[in-house]
Amino acid sequence: MTTTATEIVVVGGGSAGLSASLTLSRARRRVVVIDSGDPRNSSADGAHGLLGQEGIGPIDLLRKGREEVKSYGGRIIHARVIDARPDGDSFRIVTDSGDDISARAVVIATGTRDQLPDIPGLRERWGRDVIHCPYCHGWEIRDQRIGVLGTGPMSALQALMFNQWTTNVQFFPQGIDYGGDLAMLAATGISVGSQTVVGIVVQGDRLTGVHLDDGSTMALDAVVAPTATRARVDGLTGLGLDISESPAGTAVTVDAAGHTSVPGVWAAGNVAHPATQLSEAAANGARVAMTMNTELIFQDAERAVQEMENDR
Ligand SMILES: Cc1cc2nc3c(=O)[nH]c(=O)nc-3n(C[C@H](O)[C@H](O)[C@H](O)COP(=O)(O)OP(=O)(O)OC[C@H]3O[C@@H](n4cnc5c(N)ncnc54)[C@H](O)[C@@H]3O)c2cc1C
Structure with a gap:
């Protein structure tokens, strides 16, 4: 010592x-x-x-x-x-x-x-194409297809934020009730998914989509996981x-x-x-x-x- x-x-x-x-x-x-x-x-x-x-x-x-x-x-x-x-x-x-x-x-x-959501494959992409902060990464994913995960009370508002950087935003409530916030999303052109994201699709070191709980996949370029x-x-x-x-x-x-x-x-x-x-x-x-x-x-x-x- x-x-x-x-x-x-x-x-x-x-x-x-x-x-x-x-x-x-x-x-x-x-x-x-x-x-x-x-x-x-x-x-x-x-x-x-x-x-x-x-x-x-x-x-x-x-x-x-x-x-x-x-x-x-x-x-x-x-x-x-x-x-x-x-x-x-x-x-x-x-x-x-x-x-x-x-x-x-x-x-x-x-x-x-x-604290990241417990979704297989998500942690491995953190800071690259799984992100949380529009000011850190919004420019880098501008005009791309983005899925925003519901992880807590502010997540619907995060979807609204990211809509400033791309008009292709899909929000997944992940079982959380966002009440009146969803009206703001609908009115600003953000789609709200009824399925839950259960996995991340990666091809050649790039996130290319998400696995959903109904067995389907959705093509995306990035996922937002508010933490x-x-x-x-x-x-x-x-x-x-x-x-x-x-x-x-x-x-x-x-x-x-x-x-x-x-x-x-x-x-x-x-x-x-x-x-x-x-x-x-x-x-x-x-x-x-x-x-x-x-x-x-x-x-x-x-x-x-x-x-x-x-x-x-
Ligand atoms: C994925 C990601 C991307 C980001 N990108 C941006 C960006 O582009 N622009 C931006 O402005 N902000 C960005 N941020 C936010 C940025 O990371 C934080 O603002 C910044 O790191 C805060 O600095 P800090 O010194 O408080 O903590 P940190 O940068 O986390 O530094 C803390 C240090 O303390 C050390 N430490 C912890 N515990 C101990 C211990 N017990 N003993 C010794 N050392 C210890 C750690 O190893 C670490 O080096 C990003 C955040 C994330 C999660």
């Missing part, structure tokens, strides 16, 4: 964590980033809607980010955090590669996990963070500045704001880092005043 002391540990080196680390390293903080290398969009060919980096590979984007953080003295550890807990005035973070790090403050930026999300906090439960639950999933509870329920622990990016895009996750990471740095400066100044008064 390697034991190290640092000022700040950032758990998770996606856009939010690396952006926070870049800001903190440039603020001359000693920063250790621990990252298991599995960002949410890793299965996608490219990241879109990202000004100045349009279409860049998700892993290439983070490789550049890691180099930028390292160039200002930040340290990156490729490992998974398996335990994190308060330890007196600081925090102790343990990884699966044998690191034991004590830090004054922690940023949680571990992202979120998409619920779960904050990635495995290995972090020892911190005692408050987690909020909603029909959309779970997220670490934060205030507007990124403070969690545990003083000294901040959270940024999808782990706290699951619906946000790469640019927003990066911006959130930077903002949380600036707030954290400012608060640490004031904490130190207050401590210095206290020590000066004690010495009198």
